[in-house]
Amino acid sequence: MAHWHGWIGxxxxxxxxxxxxxxxxxxxxxEGESRRKNEAQAxxxxxxxxxxxxxxxxxxx
Numbered sequence: 001m002a003h004w005h006g007w008i009g010x011x012x013x014x015x016x017x018x019x020x021x022x023x024x025x026x027x028x029x030x031e032g033e034s035r036r037k038n039e040a041q042a043x044x045x046x047x048x049x050x051x052x053x054x055x056x057x058x059x060x061x
Contacts, residue, residue, distance in 0.1 A: 004018060
């Protein structure tokens with residue numbers, strides 16, 4: 001939200017849009033690492049691990 005003036009190009013228009021969007025909202029900023037990002041990285045690490053080839057003993061049971 002801090003960059004809206006630059007994105008829209010006109011401070012007055014950006015302020016009007018933000019006023020209407022935020023009229024009945026509460027704004028809060030989240031800090032820290034993203035949970036989705038951490039879960040995606042853990043998934044990627046697990047997928048990158050080499051899988052153990054099945055042995056003949058595994059297939060005979």
